[in-house]
Amino acid sequence: xxxxxxxxxxxxxxxxxxxxxxxxxxxxxxxxxxxxxxxxxxxxxxxxxxxxxxxxxxxxxxxxxxxxxxxxxxxxxxxxxxxxxxxxxxxxxxxxxxxxxxxxxxxxxxxxxxxxxxxxxxxxxxxxxxxxxxxxxxxxxxxxxxxxxxxxxxxxxxxxxxxxxxxxxxxxxxxxxxxxxxxxxxxxxxxxxxxxxxxxxxxxxxxxxxxxxxxxxxxxxxxxxxxxxxxxxxxxxxxxxxxxxxxxxxxxxxxxxxxxxxxxxxxxxxxxxxxxxxxxxxxxxxxxxxx
Ligand SMILES: [Fe+2]
Numbered sequence: 001x002x003x004x005x006x007x008x009x010x011x012x013x014x015x016x017x018x019x020x021x022x023x024x025x026x027x028x029x030x031x032x033x034x035x036x037x038x039x040x041x042x043x044x045x046x047x048x049x050x051x052x053x054x055x056x057x058x059x060x061x062x063x064x065x066x067x068x069x070x071x072x073x074x075x076x077x078x079x080x081x082x083x084x085x086x087x088x089x090x091x092x093x094x095x096x097x098x099x100x101x102x103x104x105x106x107x108x109x110x111x112x113x114x115x116x117x118x119x120x121x122x123x124x125x126x127x128x129x130x131x132x133x134x135x136x137x138x139x140x141x142x143x144x145x146x147x148x149x150x151x152x153x154x155x156x157x158x159x160x161x162x163x164x165x166x167x168x169x170x171x172x173x174x175x176x177x178x179x180x181x182x183x184x185x186x187x188x189x190x191x192x193x194x195x196x197x198x199x200x201x202x203x204x205x206x207x208x209x210x211x212x213x214x215x216x217x218x219x220x221x222x223x224x225x226x227x228x229x230x231x232x233x234x235x236x237x238x239x240x241x242x243x244x245x246x247x248x249x250x251x252x253x254x255x256x257x258x259x260x261x262x263x264x265x266x267x268x269x270x271x272x273x274x275x276x277x278x279x280x281x282x283x284x285x286x287x288x289x290x291x
Contacts, residue, residue, distance in 0.1 A: 002166025003076075005143030006196045007066035007120055008048065008098070009211060011256065012055035018255035019052045026231040026252075027213065027260070028132030028224070043137040043213070044128050047099045047121040049144045058256035060208040062113040063147060064098065065165065065190075066120060073102060073118040076165075080106070083164060090115075109156035110149060112207055132227060138214040138264075142193035146212045149197065150204030154186070157199055161188060170195050170269050171244045173279045185282070187244060192268035194245035210251065210259035214266055218248060221264045225250060240286025243279040251287075 013019045016037040023029045029041035032048040040048035053061065067073045080087055090103035101119025108114050128136065137145075151157045161167040167188035176182045183202050187195035193214075200209060215221050221239075228235050236259050237251035249263030 002067075002072075003065040003116070003190045004068045004072075005066045005141060005191050005193075006063060006145070006147065007046070007117070007143055008050065008064035009060060009144060009147065010051040010053060010062040010064075011254075012053055012057040012059060012061035013256045014054070014056055014058050015255050016052065016054050021231070022233065022255050023050070023052060024131045026132065026224070026227050026233050027262070028130035028134035030128055030130060042123075042128055043144060044139045045122045045124055046139070047123050049139070059206045059258065060112065060147065060149075060211070062115055064100075064115045064117060066143065067116060067118050070102070070118055073116070076116060077104060080104075080164070085164065087116075090117075109153060109160050110151040110207060112149065133223065134215055134220050136216040138216060138266075141191050142214075142268075143191065143196060145214060146193065146195050147197060148185075148200060148209040148211070149207055150200045150202055150209050151207075152201075152203040154199050154201040158186065161197060161199075166190065167197060168271065169276055170274070171277045171279065173244060173282055175282055176280075189269045192270060194247075194266050194269050206258050208258045210261050212247070212249070212261035212263055214247070215262065215264050218264050221248065221250070221262055224262050228252060235290045238286050238288045238290060240283045240288070242287070243281050243284050244277075246284075249287075 032040040032042040034040040037054045039052040041050040043049045087104045087106040099121035100117040103117040105115050167190050170187040170189050173185040174182050186199045188197045234253045239250045241248050245266045247263040247266040249261045251259045251261050
């Protein structure tokens with residue numbers, strides 16, 4: 001049984017005040033309650049999709065993977081048991097905190113806490129309204145966006161996500177870091193989003209290199225670019241178009257140091273016609289380092 005989407009993500013951050021401004025004024029995420037400096041944000045009709053919580057890590061702290069049905073949830077648990085992979089059943093307090101009907105928690109081979117759940121809460125009586133005027137985020141069956149994880153034990157991480165959780169390879173990119181150094185990036189999908197998860201085979205100071213949010217239109221991305229300066233945000237890559245998912249995007253640094261990619265127009269992957277390819281560049285044009 002397979003995961004159907006990355007439904008939510010949690011970040012542990014040292015500067016919650018800076019993150020509040022970054023999430024609301026720059027990214028245009030909608031505050032969704034939370035308490036004190038435990039912040040929750042909406043991108044759509046879901047009760048929340050991004051959690052920002054205080055702590056010292058300044059990194060991703062958990063990833064929530066959704067399955068479509070209780071039958072799929074039970075089958076996945078049976079499969080984990082058969083493989084001897086340990087997991088913990090969530091108690092009522094954690095299920096309530098996440099707003100899901102059922103949930104298990106385990107640790108991936110890179111050490112990231114992951115949650116697999118079913119029955120997320122929707123709040124259809126309160127429409128998504130972006131405080132920065134973003135028309136909408138592309139979510140739905142494609143989930144919250146994508147995450148790019150750096151790991152030095154990529155073989156184990158790949159085996160977990162591909163063989164156990166059912167992620168499928170979309171393509172690979174050999175990224176040149178210097179004249180004699182390159183790193184292989186692997187892109188995996190679990191729904192039509194070109195990649196929900198990418199793995200970079202390298203040690204890195206943070207587990208998360210970047211996460212990506214896809215906006216509905218090029219105008220949304222353009223307006224977000226216009227907010228970089230007034231919001232005092234540090235841009236890390238210029239506007240560009242990726243070679244593999246054709247995403248038109250730019251990158252900025254979050255207050256935690258890892259980056260966020262703000263994009264649009266990514267191409268979907270359909271398993272019945274998709275062919276795995278390899279690229280030697282990450283971008284067709286643009287995506288030049290800033291600073
Ligand atoms: Fe990305």
